Amino acid sequence: MFGGIAEQIAERIMGSKRMGWSMKRVRKAVFPVAGLGTRFLPATKAIPKEMLTVVDRPVIQYVVDEARDAGIEHFIFVTGRNKAVIEDHFDVQFELYDTLAQRGKDDQLARLQRLQPAPGQTSFTRQQVPMGLGHAVWCARELVGDEPFALLLPDMIMQSEKSCMKDMVELYAETGSNIIAVQECDPAEAHKYGIVGRGEDTHHGFRITGMVEKPKPGTAPSNLFINGRYILQPEIFGILENQERGAGNEIQLTDAMLKLERQQPFYGYHYKGRTFDCGSPEGFVEANVAFALWRNDMNESMAGVIRTLLDEVRPAERSEAAS
Secondary structure (H helix, E strand, C coil): CCCCHHHHHHHHHHHHHHHCCCCCCCCEEEEECCCCCHHHCCCCCCCCHHHCEECCEEHHHHHHHHHHHCCCCEEEEEECCCCHHHHHHCCCCHHHHHHHHHCCCHHHHHHHHHHCCCCCCEEEEECCCCCCHHHHHHCCHHHHCCCCEEEECCCEEEECCCCHHHHHHHHHHHHCCEEEEEEECCHHHHHHCEEEEEEEEECCEEEEEEEEECCCCCCCCCCEEEEEEEEECCHHHHHHHCCCCCHHHCCCHHHHHHHHHCCCCEEEEECCCEEEECCCHHHHHHHHHHHHHHCCCCHHHHHHHHHHHHHHCCHHHHHHHHC
């Protein structure tokens, strides 16, 4: 089934160099947004978790902005039931735009228009059944086609001067292969994550020598965990199509990448910025605090609020509020 994939990739890259062609650049990004968000109930009973706001933007907007900053031109959303508001968010809202224009709120209108994808830049497809991340990626196969693509998990938002995906696209341009972003974690916590093995350094990344999902304590090949950003070759779709269910009785992307790794190289990009897991309440609150403090117009006031709350709010009070 997988025979010849390596030769195809090598010929594609070497042939393009011989003929002076450019290998296909990363134009498309996939966003799997079909998850139910059960860790945020009851907030996500009627609102998709991707539309919860960090300061004044929904979580999904941060991730799309990161992709756009990296040069992505086509945004592909793998959705599920009750996710139509995500499509609405990236659509034109004539009544709102007209009202802002009539009221002279030009700055707000201009900001919304800057965030608006151009016509034809967004596509939406359904993952009818919850069968895991690998299955969600496979659902985007027809929209991606025979091109390398970025994959951004919408729960994870990044904070850095230069975006994570932008650096990954630059590493892809140097290697022409699969790229996975990683960060360091406490070695004692490595069993909670997908971990990669680190090989020799290359360009501004390194060769990945292996991947393991949630290794047993003390067995991890490194403390570098996969942080939710990928650039993958289209051959992953052929593997996912026949991929057996793995952990959780779901189609696991890591299992498919392990098979692809036998045929194609994977490179790691060591991201040094901040990552917030907005799929958890703690990470979501942390992201709100961090992005508020990062803004010039909010830093001073929010820092004062936080100091006051630390002095005034006691654990018993927080416990009662949580109940």
